[in-house]
Amino acid sequence: MSRVTIKVCMGPGGIASGGPDVISAFESELNHANIPAEIQKGCSLHKVGCLGLCSKDVLVDLIIDDSKTTYQYVKPEMVQRIVNEHIIGEKPVSEWLAGEDYDTFYRKQVKVVLSDCGKIDYETIDSYISFGGYKAAEKVFRSMSPESVISEMKKSGLRGRGGAGFPTGVKWDACRAVRSDQKYIICNADEGDPGAFMDRAVIEGNPHVVIEGMTIGAYAIGASKGYVYIRAEYPLAVERLIHAMKEAKERGFLGKNILKSGFNFDIRLKLGAGAFVCGEETALIASIEGQRGMPRPKPPFPVHCGLWGKPTVINNVETLANIPYIMNKGAEWYSAYGTEKSKGTKVFALTGKVKNTGLIEIPMGITMREIIYDIGGGIEGNKALKAVQTGGPSGGCIPANMVDIHVDYESLAQVGSIVGSGGMIVLDEDDCMVNVAKYFLNFTQSESCGKCVPCRIGTKRLLETLERITKGQGKDGDIELLQKLGSDIKAGSLCGLGQTAPNPVLSTIKYFREEYEAHIKEKKCASKVCRDLLTFSIIAKTCTGCGACLRACASGAIAGEKKKAHRIDSAKCIKCGACFDVCKFASVDRE
Amino acid sequence: MWSFSSPGGRINLEEKLIGILEEYRENEGNLITLLQDIQAKFGYVPEEAVQWFSRELDVPESRFYGISTFYSQFYLKPRGRNIITACCGTACHVKGSERLINAALRELQLHDDQDTTPDGEITFEKVACLGTCSMAPVMVINKKMFAKMTPEKLKKEIKSFVKSSK
Numbered sequence: 001m002s003r004v005t006i007k008v009c010m011g012p013g014g015i016a017s018g019g020p021d022v023i024s025a026f027e028s029e030l031n032h033a034n035i036p037a038e039i040q041k042g043c044s045l046h047k048v049g050c051l052g053l054c055s056k057d058v059l060v061d062l063i064i065d066d067s068k069t070t071y072q073y074v075k076p077e078m079v080q081r082i083v084n085e086h087i088i089g090e091k092p093v094s095e096w097l098a099g100e101d102y103d104t105f106y107r108k109q110v111k112v113v114l115s116d117c118g119k120i121d122y123e124t125i126d127s128y129i130s131f132g133g134y135k136a137a138e139k140v141f142r143s144m145s146p147e148s149v150i151s152e153m154k155k156s157g158l159r160g161r162g163g164a165g166f167p168t169g170v171k172w173d174a175c176r177a178v179r180s181d182q183k184y185i186i187c188n189a190d191e192g193d194p195g196a197f198m199d200r201a202v203i204e205g206n207p208h209v210v211i212e213g214m215t216i217g218a219y220a221i222g223a224s225k226g227y228v229y230i231r232a233e234y235p236l237a238v239e240r241l242i243h244a245m246k247e248a249k250e251r252g253f254l255g256k257n258i259l260k261s262g263f264n265f266d267i268r269l270k271l272g273a274g275a276f277v278c279g280e281e282t283a284l285i286a287s288i289e290g291q292r293g294m295p296r297p298k299p300p301f302p303v304h305c306g307l308w309g310k311p312t313v314i315n316n317v318e319t320l321a322n323i324p325y326i327m328n329k330g331a332e333w334y335s336a337y338g339t340e341k342s343k344g345t346k347v348f349a350l351t352g353k354v355k356n357t358g359l360i361e362i363p364m365g366i367t368m369r370e371i372i373y374d375i376g377g378g379i380e381g382n383k384a385l386k387a388v389q390t391g392g393p394s395g396g397c398i399p400a401n402m403v404d405i406h407v408d409y410e411s412l413a414q415v416g417s418i419v420g421s422g423g424m425i426v427l428d429e430d431d432c433m434v435n436v437a438k439y440f441l442n443f444t445q446s447e448s449c450g451k452c453v454p455c456r457i458g459t460k461r462l463l464e465t466l467e468r469i470t471k472g473q474g475k476d477g478d479i480e481l482l483q484k485l486g487s488d489i490k491a492g493s494l495c496g497l498g499q500t501a502p503n504p505v506l507s508t509i510k511y512f513r514e515e516y517e518a519h520i521k522e523k524k525c526a527s528k529v530c531r532d533l534l535t536f537s538i539i540a541k542t543c544t545g546c547g548a549c550l551r552a553c554a555s556g557a558i559a560g561e562k563k564k565a566h567r568i569d570s571a572k573c574i575k576c577g578a579c580f581d582v583c584k585f586a587s588v589d590r591e
Numbered sequence: 592m593w594s595f596s597s598p599g600g601r602i603n604l605e606e607k608l609i610g611i612l613e614e615y616r617e618n619e620g621n622l623i624t625l626l627q628d629i630q631a632k633f634g635y636v637p638e639e640a641v642q643w644f645s646r647e648l649d650v651p652e653s654r655f656y657g658i659s660t661f662y663s664q665f666y667l668k669p670r671g672r673n674i675i676t677a678c679c680g681t682a683c684h685v686k687g688s689e690r691l692i693n694a695a696l697r698e699l700q701l702h703d704d705q706d707t708t709p710d711g712e713i714t715f716e717k718v719a720c721l722g723t724c725s726m727a728p729v730m731v732i733n734k735k736m737f738a739k740m741t742p743e744k745l746k747k748e749i750k751s752f753v754k755s756s757k
Contacts (some may be wrong), residue, residue, distance in 0.1 A: 012723045016738035054725035197722035232627075232664055234722060266680030273623055273662035276719065290621020292661040349724055357725035377687035389681065423724070425681045441686050443719065449661075554697065578697060581690050581742055 003042050005089055005549065008074075009118065010047040011201055012052025013358065015236070018075065022058050023047060025076035027518055029083045033337035038089060042222040046121040049205015051250075052097075052114070053105050054358040061118075062086060070098040085136035093455060101377055104358050108374050110337060110363045112345045113321045117205035122240055125247040128208040134253050134279040137212050139221060141261035144327075150176060150218040153323075154277035156333035157343030158543055162188055162279070162316030163420045164496070165409045169314055174380045174510040175221040177305040178311040181338040183223040186307065186314040187214050188284060189230035189237070193392030196423035199317035201359050203230075203237040206321070207244035211254065211267065212319030216327060218265045221313050228265040232274065242269065266380065276393075276447035280495045281314045283449065294449045295495035295528060317422070338364035342408035346419060352389075352426035354382045362423075364408045368398065372408065372426060383428040387511070391420030391449075394500035396507025397433060416507040418500075432529035433512040434519050438466040455498030462505060470530040474520030479509060531575045540565035543587040549579035592691035607632055608643050622650070622658050626665055635666040644731050671707045671714035673752045675745075677733050680720035682727035692717065693730055703705075713752060 006026055010019045026045050029035075049061045055525060056072040061128050062067075062082070069092050072080065078096060086092050111117075112314050121127040125231045128134070140149055154169030175183060187210060191199040204209055214226050231237055245267055248254040256264045264304045270288050277283045278293040287293035322344065335343025337342045342364040348371070351357045355377035368388055372378070374394040379385050387397040396404060396417035405411055427436065445459040462485055469476055486502030509516060518524045525533045538549070538558075550558045550566060556571040560566030568579070580588040599641075599656055611628045618624070631641050636659055645652045659665040677683075677692050695715050709712040723729045726738035732748050 013725050013738070016723050016726045016729060016736040058669075058724075059709035104699065191722065192719065194679065195724050196720070197724050200722040231721070233718060270626060272664075273627065274664035274718075275662050288657075290623045292657055351724040351727060352685050357682075357727075359725070383624075390679070423681065425724075426683060427685060431685055436685070439681070445677075447719075552697070576693065577690070578693065581694065 003283060004044070005061075005118070006038070006043065006045045007063070007064040007121075008046070009049075009051045009057055010057040010122075011054070011057075011205055011359070012197055013048025013050065013057040014059065016078075017054075017057040018045075019058045021076045022060065022074050022079065022267045029079050035083070035088070038461065043087065046127070047123060048119065049117045049122050050114075050359050051118040052109075052358045052360065053098075053102060053356055053452065055356055055549070056102065059098070062092075064090070070102060072102065073096040085362050100357075101356065105358070105360075105375055105377070106371055108366060110345050110362050111335075111361050112325050113209075113318055113347055113358065114205075114361045115325065116209065117202065119501070120206060122207060123243070124242070125208060127187040130207070130552060132328065133208050133324075135210055136327035136336050137143070137253060138213055138259055140216050140262065140327055141259045146176060146220045146222065148217060149327070152327065153220070153334065156334045157338070157461045158319065158322055158325045158326065158334070159342070159409065160316055161322070161346065161421070163193075163391070163418065164482065164589060165419065166571070168315065168319055171303060171315075172217065172220050173313050174301075175313045178342060180310070180311050182223055182225070182310045184307045184312040185218045185221060185223045185226045186284065187228040187229055187317060187320055188279065188281075188314050189234075189317045190272045190278050190284065191234075191317070191421065192279045192310065192447075193394075193421050193423050195349065195351060195389070195392055195425050195500065196421050197349050198359065198422045200231075200234050200237050201345070201349075202317055202321050203234070203256055204240050207237075208242045208248065208515070209321045210241070210317055211248050211271065214267060214315075215254065215265055215325035216259065216323050217315060218318065219263055221311075223313070224264050224266070227270050227288055229270050229272060229288060230269060232271045234299070238271065245269075273552060275449070276392035277449045277495070277497050279326060280497060283495070284314065285312065292449070294451045295497075296357075297494060300528055303386070310385070318422070339408045339410075341410055342419075346407075346422060348422045348424045348428070349443035350376055350424050352424075353383065353428040353431070354378070354426040355380055356551060362407065365406050367403070368405050368407055369403045371424070372403065376426065379426065379427075379428050383430065385426065386429050386431055387433065389417075389425040389427060389429045389504075390423065391500075391503070392423045393419035393444045394418060394496065394503060394585040395420045395423075397427070397511065398507075399511040404550035416503065416510060418503075430527055432470075432525050432527040432541075433515050434466065434470055434525070435527075435529045437508045438463065438470055441466055441501070444497065445499040448501070450491070452494040452498060454489045455501065458493075459498070459501050461485060462502065464491070469516065469519050470525070471532040472519075472520055472523040472530075474516075475518070475571045477514065478520055479516050482506075483509060497567055506514045528590050531577050534575060535570060536568050536573055536575065536577070536579060537589050537591070538566050538568055540587050543583055544585055546584070548582045548584065549588060552578040552582040554578065557587045592658070604639065608640060613645060622654060623662070623753075626655065626659055629666060630665060635669050635704070636643055638667075656670075668707075669711070671711055673713045673733055674711060675715045675749075676721070677715070677717045678721040678723070678727070678729045678731075679717050680724055681728060682724035683720075686727040688728045690742060691730065691740055691745060695749070697744055713749070 052511040058074045060071045159165040173222040283293040283295040302312045385400040450456045641655045
């Protein structure tokens, strides 16, 4: 009698593509009276976290005895055939199987943080334990002193994965050295970068690994209390983490006298209330204390004076998720991956105009080309690659001609971008770089907390200038103004938000200056994104006179008889683009 | 939706607020968790609730106001019965979230700073990122996530609310 395990992706992509419906379909199909009882008994159905290749979701792994088959684009109506032909008939439904591109997506990846994500059932602690979960905690509590944990962390070379890249072992050591009656460890799960979802996927797919990592960190620095500061926009991550914490407590992995070591540690959850600046350590601390999340000058650093004035270590989710694996397999194993100064692996959210979008983990130092063309499968619709945006609003755009750059902290910093928390958005020829810069400034300007003048007023002026340029009101000297203002904001701002906010503008000017010039001098947007610079017209030859554009036009600029070609009155047109969006015959032209 | 002018409303309100206060004391809460609890109960942060807590806790109303306007999660006005959330993350932006946003505003006939239809039926809001970037552009309609959203799909969803409410 074979054992059948069905694993349905319930990561961010899986759920958005209908994962819950696929689960219900399997449940009702397997409980059907026609299914022989011995097969029903041998089957187990599991919800798992992100399997990685979200663009092919819903992904379903079917494991019969030890052999795994993966189905892609699974819909509830496909489930009956999979059960009948594959589970009962033992013959896979070949046309629905994941193909070769599924294998190439994984070939160059190295999974450390994500090694169990997508395999374990996040709903039960037993599943985590069966994959070696809490072994690292046992090893640490039984046989390692806090000092030896820290020295192992230093040897591993792990650097903070939240963006700044500060060595984790050094941070822990600094906090360990401070004498205090109370210390805290905080897990920063306030993943605020737009375009990044690594932390969400890790917590949702493997919540226990974060708890275990935090517990080891707490032991190393001597903290008895921990907080997870998590975005309220991630309700599923919150729910799964609360469940996991409850289970860990029941099994003695959290709470008093953990694993009979005499060490006490408890975690509380604090929900963020929606402020990007709270990703900054001192602002995050203010927010946990119940205040407006505004940063303060450093020093003193949180390791000396943090939450309620006590020594505090703040680590990002992905950083903490690395720790159990490092403790289990050793610093040498971990530091064998990566480059001289950037050790280990990094998780990226690969999105945008690339064929395979999803969650990837790569050894530091592989090239951007390998990520985009081997893992990502190339650009969608065979368009030309224009740039890759990394590091979110604090990062920059790397142009297509630098695609052979190595992806590590130093190399990306050298070209004016950063690794950041791990968003990687691929842009193609249809993206306007001035618009991308404006998009990020719009974000940072509205998220600036307003405490320091360079950031509060500077980002506002940067944004206004970019808005003028994209509206066709740019003038000579604007580029120089942006550069001067940008460098002043970087130099004068209090915290990381302001110090990095101009990066998207500065890096796009550096590599795509001609696009800025075309917007300013010729009032042209070659990518046809900036609407104010376009003229809309109807191609009479292909217009069927269906009237869709006429109905969509809010300014009454379109006229025409039924079934005859329509016209746009450019004097009345407000360039909203509604006609372009609704036309099913591609008969609206933008020039 | 809660109505403060309804008969007996005052007593009802007080009962709810006392419940929140007890929880706040039990869990060593702070003003953020308090405002989150208020919002969970009422759907927004009513002025009357803030005034009541300000008296009970002897904390100036201005501090509540400062916090609730600092964080984007707090709403100071009642919200619609249906909620449409557009993701404005980077991946969604490059995959055309602006077209979706314009389509939603047109379809709902909302102007500049309006976020809720005059009949209180639908609230339309934008958020920085929903963390489903690989399925961009995404929208959440009444807690359900819609992957690879199109203006056509959006219109259909909006029409279905309008029908069901009539």
